[in-house]
Amino acid sequence: MILNPHRPDREELEPITTRQLSAxxxxxxxxxxxxxxxxxxxxxxxxVIDDVHNGxxxxxxxxxxxxxxxxxxxKLAPNTGKDQKRAS
Numbered sequence: 001m002i003l004n005p006h007r008p009d010r011e012e013l014e015p016i017t018t019r020q021l022s023a024x025x026x027x028x029x030x031x032x033x034x035x036x037x038x039x040x041x042x043x044x045x046x047x048v049i050d051d052v053h054n055g056x057x058x059x060x061x062x063x064x065x066x067x068x069x070x071x072x073x074x075k076l077a078p079n080t081g082k083d084q085k086r087a088s
Contacts, residue, residue: 041067
């Protein structure tokens with residue numbers, strides 16, 4: 001939890017805390033995402049590239065988890081055996 005995340009007096013709060021709030025205070029709750037749906041290897045190549053482009057995963061994760069080689073320009077790198085297997 002973060003109290004006043006966009007102000008200079010921003011403060012990270014403990015998971016269990018009691019706090020008096022003032023008018024205008026904002027609390028932001030951040031939760032981790034789910035584990036996804038289905039086998040990672042079945043995710044479309046385009047979706048994996050979008051994930052890299054959006055900063056959700058690294059190019060290394062794209063290769064190791066999803067089996068997609070993505071170059072540093074966030075475009076598909078030349079196919080490897082694993083990518084070719086996925087494309088069929």
